[in-house]
Amino acid sequence: MVQRMRLDSSAKIKSQCLTLSASHMECKPKLIVILMFFIMLFVVACKPKTNESNVDTSVASTIQKPTFSSDSAFHFIAQQLSFGSRVPGTAAQQQCAAYFENKFKSYGASVVMQRTNVVVYSGKSVPCINIVASYNTDVKRRLLLCTHWDSRPFADRDDSAVAKPILAADDGASGAAILLEIARQLQQKNPQIGIDILLLDVEDYGQPEYELNQKQGDFYCLGTQYWSKNPHVPNYTAENGILLDMVGAKGATFTLEGVSMQYAPAFMKQVWRNAAQLGYSNYFVNNLTDQIIDDHYYINTLANIPTIDIINRTYTTKTGFASHWHTHQDNINIIDKQTLQAVGETVLATIFDF
Numbered sequence: 001m002v003q004r005m006r007l008d009s010s011a012k013i014k015s016q017c018l019t020l021s022a023s024h025m026e027c028k029p030k031l032i033v034i035l036m037f038f039i040m041l042f043v044v045a046c047k048p049k050t051n052e053s054n055v056d057t058s059v060a061s062t063i064q065k066p067t068f069s070s071d072s073a074f075h076f077i078a079q080q081l082s083f084g085s086r087v088p089g090t091a092a093q094q095q096c097a098a099y100f101e102n103k104f105k106s107y108g109a110s111v112v113m114q115r116t117n118v119v120v121y122s123g124k125s126v127p128c129i130n131i132v133a134s135y136n137t138d139v140k141r142r143l144l145l146c147t148h149w150d151s152r153p154f155a156d157r158d159d160s161a162v163a164k165p166i167l168a169a170d171d172g173a174s175g176a177a178i179l180l181e182i183a184r185q186l187q188q189k190n191p192q193i194g195i196d197i198l199l200l201d202v203e204d205y206g207q208p209e210y211e212l213n214q215k216q217g218d219f220y221c222l223g224t225q226y227w228s229k230n231p232h233v234p235n236y237t238a239e240n241g242i243l244l245d246m247v248g249a250k251g252a253t254f255t256l257e258g259v260s261m262q263y264a265p266a267f268m269k270q271v272w273r274n275a276a277q278l279g280y281s282n283y284f285v286n287n288l289t290d291q292i293i294d295d296h297y298y299i300n301t302l303a304n305i306p307t308i309d310i311i312n313r314t315y316t317t318k319t320g321f322a323s324h325w326h327t328h329q330d331n332i333n334i335i336d337k338q339t340l341q342a343v344g345e346t347v348l349a350t351i352f353d354f
């Protein structure tokens with residue numbers, strides 16, 4: 001990823017609640033009792049969007065602990081890194097795409113390789129390979145699981161070698177690795193719903209920050225923008241979507257991100273409840289954070305699929321992202337199997353509970 005967004009809609013939601021409540025207070029006295037009732041209802045309805053600890057995890061556990069191997073997911077990260085940086089337009093991109101295709105087919109998925117070209121910020125056209133691996137293609141109820149798999153061609157947050165591509169162990173390979181392991185598990189325990197795993201390309205080719213003339217435009221998430229306008233199946237839709245982005249680092253914290261809470265608040269809270277019931281509330285924390293433009297923004301707004309983003313956010317850096325973000329520190333040493341385990345189990349539990 002990703003960019004932070006100009007508009008903070010959680011603030012907007014808050015102000016809408018206040019505005020409506022205030023206008024109700026000006027009504028005639030005989031209506032006050034009735035109106036107070038509706039105001040209370042409205043306040044209750046608004047509350048989950050503004051409260052910072054709004055996921056009730058006190059309910060007894062109904063979630064079964066699924067089988068997920070973080071050893072296997074870790075291995076899938078190492079395999080992706082063995083191709084080098086998976087930068088669009090390189091041999092590593094083609095090799096890694098073929099690796100994914102073979103792996104998903106070996107795990108019994110129906111695989112569509114969506115190949116196109118997209119134009120990046122510099123005006124250059126690069127190959128874009130979105131990979132879709134589907135289970136139960138004839139089932140109408142579907143859940144979309146997605147992540148980007150490309151490596152950023154620059155290390156523009158680093159102090160050195162800024163023009164060299166990053167390995168992207170966390171910001172790229174971690175999400176794809178977890179979804180590969182989920183595919184391996186789905187082959188062994190078939191879910192009742194349809195699952196589409198979508199690996200998105202050319203997400204992280206936005207203009208490097210060290211260039212002087214910064215261009216205006218949507219230059220991140222190019223593969224997602226293409227897929228959202230040209231889905232692999234005509235009129236494709238899913239009931240919900242889950243995006244994974246930077247889901248492998250040691251000590252990661254996944255917050256209630258603003259765009260997700262705008263488009264799919266109930267689903268997001270359900271996923272966070274599942275995580276808590278599995279014992280992972282130290283990773284899935286109940287803090288609202290600002291809106292970011294990530295792949296899920298385009299899936300929500302262009303494909304109209306209510307999609308949440310499981311993404312590592314932090315309060316310890318100015319950017320709001322972990323210190324290895326868009327640096328050469330984003331290599332295998334940053335990956336922690338416990339984080340992979342927490343995310344993998346939570347997503348799998350959500351699939352079987354959907």
Ligand SMILES: [Zn+2]
Pocket residue numbers: 001002152171204326
């Ligand atoms: Zn990135």
